[in-house]
Amino acid sequence: AIQMTQSPSSLSASVGDRVTITCRASQAIRNDLDWYQQKPGKAPNLLIYAASSLQSGVPSRFSGSGSGTDFTLTISSLQPEDFATYYCLQDYNHPYTFGQGTRLEIK
Amino acid sequence: QVQLVQSGAEVKKPGASVKISCKASGYIFTSYYMHWVRQAPGQGLEWLGMINPSGGSTSSAQNFQDRVALTRDTSTSTVYMELSSLRSEDTAVYYCGRRGCSGANCYVDNWGQGTLITVSS
Numbered sequence: 001a002i003q004m005t006q007s008p009s010s011l012s013a014s015v016g017d018r019v020t021i022t023c024r025a026s027q028a029i030r031n032d033l034d035w036y037q038q039k040p041g042k043a044p045n046l047l048i049y050a051a052s053s054l055q056s057g058v059p060s061r062f063s064g065s066g067s068g069t070d071f072t073l074t075i076s077s078l079q080p081e082d083f084a085t086y087y088c089l090q091d092y093n094h095p096y097t098f099g100q101g102t103r104l105e106i107k
Numbered sequence: 108q109v110q111l112v113q114s115g116a117e118v119k120k121p122g123a124s125v126k127i128s129c130k131a132s133g134y135i136f137t138s139y140y141m142h143w144v145r146q147a148p149g150q151g152l153e154w155l156g157m158i159n160p161s162g163g164s165t166s167s168a169q170n171f172q173d174r175v176a177l178t179r180d181t182s183t184s185t186v187y188m189e190l191s192s193l194r195s196e197d198t199a200v201y202y203c204g205r206r207g208c209s210g211a212n213c214y215v216d217n218w219g220q221g222t223l224i225t226v227s228s
Contacts, residue, residue: 044218046215091213096154
């Protein structure tokens with residue numbers, strides 16, 4: 001199975017900050033990488049698919065990049081509602097695998 | 108609009124089996140794969156498997172291949188996840204999610220509300 005290594009595992013930041021979260025795949029996965037946001041007690045919410053495509057309805061401050069093995073999720077200017085946990089998911093092949101998650105906390 | 112409604116919480120003893128459901132509405136049921144993921148308390152997301160509601164073919168994570176059964180009932184637009192030989196580590200919230208596609212890119216973009224399965228003696 002493809003391993004997804006996500007970093008950092010936690011991150012403290014302030015409203016207005018720019019933050020970057022990275023995911024590295026154990027083998028090349030083209031651009032078959034999605035990013036999700038999850039808030040406590042809620043299902044995941046799709047932010048980015050195919051590494052860089054913004055899901056409909058998601059604010060433009062979220063962006064994704066990367067291809068092959070290295071991927072990033074960037075939030076250009078943190079808003080209070082962005083404090084949550086973020087996961088990457090490779091859907092290149094079965095079994096799909098998630099990164100370990102990044103908990104984004106208020107500084 | 109797309110809706111996925113999951114069955115209610117379950118409490119099971121170790122060694123037992125559990126079967127939960129995910130009823131879909133608002134779209135053509137047989138046109139979209141359904142995935143299952145779980146989340147243990149305080150832990151990350153874990154992919155369990157997926158089913159093609161059209162033909163019923165499935166794919167499961169290796170960790171669960173011997174214990175998980177994914178099925179569907181096209182007459183009621185419902186998918187089911189059965190997990191057997193339950194152990195305490197299976198205590199988690201289980202989510203179903205519909206895979207949508209935009210052109211050649213597919214992704215899970217709609218989720219059920221989650222079903223808590225608690226395994227305890």
